[in-house]
Amino acid sequence: MAVTLDQTIAQKQHSFVSRVLSSQTFWVVIAVILACLFLSVATDAFATQKNLYNITRNITFVAIVALGMTFVIITGGIDLSVGSVLCLCSMVLAVTMHAGYSIEVGILATIITALAIGAFNGVLIAYLDFPPFVVTLGMLSVARSLAMVASNNTVVFQFGPDHDKLLALGGGAWVFGIANPVLYMILLALITGFILRWTKFGRHIFAIGGNEHAATLTGVPVRQIKVAVYMISALSAGLAGIIQTGWLGAVTTNIGTGMELQVIAATVIGGANLAGGVGTAFGAIVGAALIEVIRNSLGLLGINAFWQGTFIGGAILLAVLFDRIRNFRRSD
Amino acid sequence: MSVLELANISKHFGAIHAVNDVSFTLEAGQVVGLMGDNGAGKSTLVKMIAGNFRPSHGTMHMDGKELILHKPAEARQHGIEIVHQDLALCNNLTAAANVYLGRELRRGVGPFRILDYAAMYKRAGQLFAELKSETRPRDLVKQMSGGQRQAVAIARTMLSQAKIVLMDEPTAAISVRQVAEVLNLIRHLRDQGIAVVLISHRMPDVFDVADRVIVMRRGRKVADKKIAASSPEEVTGLITGAIEQVA
Numbered sequence: 019m020a021v022t023l024d025q026t027i028a029q030k031q032h033s034f035v036s037r038v039l040s041s042q043t044f045w046v047v048i049a050v051i052l053a054c055l056f057l058s059v060a061t062d063a064f065a066t067q068k069n070l071y072n073i074t075r076n077i078t079f080v081a082i083v084a085l086g087m088t089f090v091i092i093t094g095g096i097d098l099s100v101g102s103v104l105c106l107c108s109m110v111l112a113v114t115m116h117a118g119y120s121i122e123v124g125i126l127a128t129i130i131t132a133l134a135i136g137a138f139n140g141v142l143i144a145y146l147d148f149p150p151f152v153v154t155l156g157m158l159s160v161a162r163s164l165a166m167v168a169s170n171n172t173v174v175f176q177f178g179p180d181h182d183k184l185l186a187l188g189g190g191a192w193v194f195g196i197a198n199p200v201l202y203m204i205l206l207a208l209i210t211g212f213i214l215r216w217t218k219f220g221r222h223i224f225a226i227g228g229n230e231h232a233a234t235l236t237g238v239p240v241r242q243i244k245v246a247v248y249m250i251s252a253l254s255a256g257l258a259g260i261i262q263t264g265w266l267g268a269v270t271t272n273i274g275t276g277m278e279l280q281v282i283a284a285t286v287i288g289g290a291n292l293a294g295g296v297g298t299a300f301g302a303i304v305g306a307a308l309i310e311v312i313r314n315s316l317g318l319l320g321i322n323a324f325w326q327g328t329f330i331g332g333a334i335l336l337a338v339l340f341d342r343i344r345n346f347r348r349s350d
Numbered sequence: 351m352s353v354l355e356l357a358n359i360s361k362h363f364g365a366i367h368a369v370n371d372v373s374f375t376l377e378a379g380q381v382v383g384l385m386g387d388n389g390a391g392k393s394t395l396v397k398m399i400a401g402n403f404r405p406s407h408g409t410m411h412m413d414g415k416e417l418i419l420h421k422p423a424e425a426r427q428h429g430i431e432i433v434h435q436d437l438a439l440c441n442n443l444t445a446a447a448n449v450y451l452g453r454e455l456r457r458g459v460g461p462f463r464i465l466d467y468a469a470m471y472k473r474a475g476q477l478f479a480e481l482k483s484e485t486r487p488r489d490l491v492k493q494m495s496g497g498q499r500q501a502v503a504i505a506r507t508m509l510s511q512a513k514i515v516l517m518d519e520p521t522a523a524i525s526v527r528q529v530a531e532v533l534n535l536i537r538h539l540r541d542q543g544i545a546v547v548l549i550s551h552r553m554p555d556v557f558d559v560a561d562r563v564i565v566m567r568r569g570r571k572v573a574d575k576k577i578a579a580s581s582p583e584e585v586t587g588l589i590t591g592a593i594e595q596v597a
Contacts, residue, residue: 026484027475216464218454221443225451228440235438236452236506237423295442 042289042341043301046308053311061318071197073314075265078199079258081306083277084284085203085210086254088302089247091285092214094227094294095150097248099139099157100255101277102165105269107132107259109165111184112174112269121180121187125260132256133249135161140245150248158278166271175268188264199261203303206257210299223247227294283330284309287337308333353378353513353545354399354417354430359408361394368394370569371408376514376545381536383556383577384549386566387589392549395566396516399547400432401425412513431507435518437499441492446474448491449505477505480542481535496524497531504535514545521555533559553582565589572596 057064090097110131115124142148190198214220225233288301312329352375361369369391386392397403401419410417419425456463474487483501507515521529565573565588572595573588587593
């Protein structure tokens with residue numbers, strides 16, 4: 019039977035199932051599920067309501083920042099400053115509220131701080147062609163230092179007249195007993211997923227990561243978009259900072275230390291490619307989940323906490339190994 | 351009918367005269383081969399038509415009106431499209447996404463507008479069918495052959511009502527079978543009444559598909575004649591300078 023040109027053009031080469039099976043994210047989901055099943059059977063403590071509540075809430079801080087990082091990584095950039103930005107933003111919130119301002123003012127000040135830092139990073143990277151690694155490494159140092167300046171390196175645990183509101187915002191469970199941070203994470207993930215798949219902005223982010231030169235030639239506003247992604251990344255760190263402050267009930271100048279590595283690990287495990295052009299919101303969440311389940315399980319299984327880094331590092335390498343194996347097969 | 355008229359166009363970069371006093375016209379539905387050695391001024395000339403450079407001297411007229419271009423986007427608005435030598439494709443996106451890159455279709459109301467995947471797949475598929483290219487809109491560009499990639503880059507020029515398509519070395523670095531495919535794509539553009547400028551080093555391609563050949567040497571136009579009235583030997587002589595100039 020002859021196949022016409024129109025039939026060839028209309029043909030879908032990959033079915034939905036084959037696409038799902040070939041995605042790294044899918045296999046990481048399977049790994050998370052298998053780990054949870056194993057832990058439910060092997061330990062009494064895992065499948066308890068309290069532990070699951072803790073795990074889901076612990077995932078959220080890394081996951082929310084990872085959502086913002088996903089935008090940056092898809093463009094082929096990197097943001098090393100998120101941990102310090104989270105700290106500075108938490109401190110801005112704490113200091114503002116401690117000084118007697120309302121929670122609304124505190125949150126507004128925090129968001130402005132985050133956006134300003136992101137815009138600063140973005141302008142240096144997009145307009146002055148600084149390497150993202152260097153700019154955000156500098157900001158990693160600057161932001162934490164500013165947090166120390168803002169608080170005089172003290173612990174802030176009294177948040178003025180709206181103290182209880184802030185603690186309820188981060189520590190409460192307003193819907194079906196699900197921890198509030200988890201709800202925020204789900205909401206932000208949905209927004210991220212929507213932007214990446216359904217908006218022109220999202221499409222252009224992928225184009226920049228795929229071929230920045232081509233994006234420029236076809237009229238994509240590359241520079242503005244790059245500034246925007248670093249602002250989104252800093253904003254996600256700021257939002258995570260607000261939520262984490264509400265949950266912890268105190269801010270110190272060492273919160274978020276080393277967090278950038280966990281966040282980048284989560285996005286990479288979830289399938290984002292550091293070379294740019296690939297990444298999903300769901301992947302960032304799943305990556306964060308795998309890291310948290312590993313951490314949690316080591317504790318429950320009585321394995322020395324010093325092994326944590328080895329297991330998480332192993333997970334990063336395994337996830338990328340899957341990707342490499344798939345590529346080898348494809349090139350055969 | 352002439353679509354574009356260049357009159358005494360020159361471009362100087364400091365003391366370097368990249369293009370010197372060049373005049374010619376482009377006709378609708380005609381393929382012009384633009385030939386010349388490296389540094390002869392072909393790319394500079396094309397970049398002025400595409401809006402990348404402004405001429406130092408001389409004027410361009412389109413449909414009788416003077417054409418002044420400050421940036422490539424303005425050239426596009428006038429129906430001048432360029433296919434870059436490296437094709438400017440994003441490997442991580444689908445064929446349809448590449449065709450619509452920078453001018454994505456959206457649906458919705460006011461500020462609430464989302465990408466219209468269905469419409470973009472459909473229209474991209476129609477364009478590939480018009481080009482008689484076996485290219486699937488949903489496939490990622492990274493999995494495509496050289497000929498299919500060319501089809502994607504060319505389909506991009508057909509989105510709007512292009513009058514002029516400038517092609518920079520479209521047949522360099524692809525296989526023989528794909529060259530034939532690309533030459534067919536060029537014929538399809540011509541048949542739709544588009545004026546095509548084909549920059550090429552490959553003599554057989556120009557003599558296969560072009561109606562006219564313009565030869566540049568050291569920034570000057572040294573020949574502008576019908577393909578039927580010329581020969582590869584003559585053009586080679588003109589490019590190297592063995593033949594000084596022909597009418």
